[in-house]
Amino acid sequence: MYSVGKNKEKWLQDALELYQGRLSSQIKLKFIWSKNSNQLLKFLENEKKIICFDPVGFSFTSEKFSSYLFKALEEGGTQLALVIGEAQGLPEALKKHPAISLSKMVFTHQMARLIVAEQIYRALAIKEGLPYHLS
Amino acid sequence: MYSVGKNKEKWLQDALELYQGRLSSQIKLKFIWSKNSNQLLKFLENEKKIICFDPVGFSFTSEKFSSYLFKALEEGGTQLALVIGEAQGLPEALKKHPAISLSKMVFTHQMARLIVAEQIYRALAIKEGLPYHLS
Numbered sequence: 001m002y003s004v005g006k007n008k009e010k011w012l013q014d015a016l017e018l019y020q021g022r023l024s025s026q027i028k029l030k031f032i033w034s035k036n037s038n039q040l041l042k043f044l045e046n047e048k049k050i051i052c053f054d055p056v057g058f059s060f061t062s063e064k065f066s067s068y069l070f071k072a073l074e075e076g077g078t079q080l081a082l083v084i085g086e087a088q089g090l091p092e093a094l095k096k097h098p099a100i101s102l103s104k105m106v107f108t109h110q111m112a113r114l115i116v117a118e119q120i121y122r123a124l125a126i127k128e129g130l131p132y133h134l135s
Numbered sequence: 136m137y138s139v140g141k142n143k144e145k146w147l148q149d150a151l152e153l154y155q156g157r158l159s160s161q162i163k164l165k166f167i168w169s170k171n172s173n174q175l176l177k178f179l180e181n182e183k184k185i186i187c188f189d190p191v192g193f194s195f196t197s198e199k200f201s202s203y204l205f206k207a208l209e210e211g212g213t214q215l216a217l218v219i220g221e222a223q224g225l226p227e228a229l230k231k232h233p234a235i236s237l238s239k240m241v242f243t244h245q246m247a248r249l250i251v252a253e254q255i256y257r258a259l260a261i262k263e264g265l266p267y268h269l270s
Binding site: 009010011012014015018059060061062065102103104105106107108111114115118119122133 | 144145146147149150153194195196197200237238239240241242243246249250253254257268
């Protein structure tokens with residue numbers, strides 16, 4: 001998961017590690033922070049399949065996100081780059097990639113990262129029919 | 136802010152306290168957990184103005200949420216009860232109150248609580264024209 005800016009908050013680090021741990025047996029979730037848009041684009045050069053999160057994207061239910069995510073993972077050869085957009089929007093060069101909207105509301109990058117991590121865990125639970133999603 | 140279930144996660148407690156602190160000079164944000172729907176309804180008996188968060192509610196932008204929130208606070212005589220719905224939906228008795236949807240996606244109660252806390256802080260920043268909302 002790529003985003004611009006640093007993670008300075010302890011609670012967020014703890015929460016992200018929690019979901020990394022929960023996913024670890026099946027999905028390796030990595031968080032990569034870039035200093036700015038240029039560095040972000042450089043980091044993404046070698047990524048085959050990219051999905052962006054941006055308020056102007058498509059809004060999915062968790063179920064639709066689950067099927068979309070696993071299809072994209074397959075298309076990416078089990079690797080997938082998820083990009084959290086900045087408040088001022090995505091860099092122009094990323095606009096050709098599909099974009100998903102988490103909400104009409106604006107979230108902080110920190111919150112968006114955490115929500116995406118939880119939705120990935122939920123997507124796995126939906127795919128595998130685990131009770132987590134409805135609890 | 137009312138919800139059903141306990142908060143057992145340290146990272147969430149830390150994050151909620153962060154927003155409580157940030158809001159404290161202008162808004163006193165209290166988190167109240169009830170054991171079940173019956174206790175929730177009992178707790179709400181003395182509340183004058185109630186707004187629920189539920190996936191089937193209206194979806195607002197952060198700007199619309201800001202104006203809606205401060206209007207509701209006025210109507211409530213500066214007090215407002217925010218209720219986070221459960222995965223299985225809101226108790227029937229609460230369906231007469233206005234409901235706001237954070238996302239088409241399903242979030243955990245924990246995540247919903249944190250998002251609402253952050254949106255309240257954002258709503259205040261929007262109302263006061265503070266740069267937080269666009270940073």
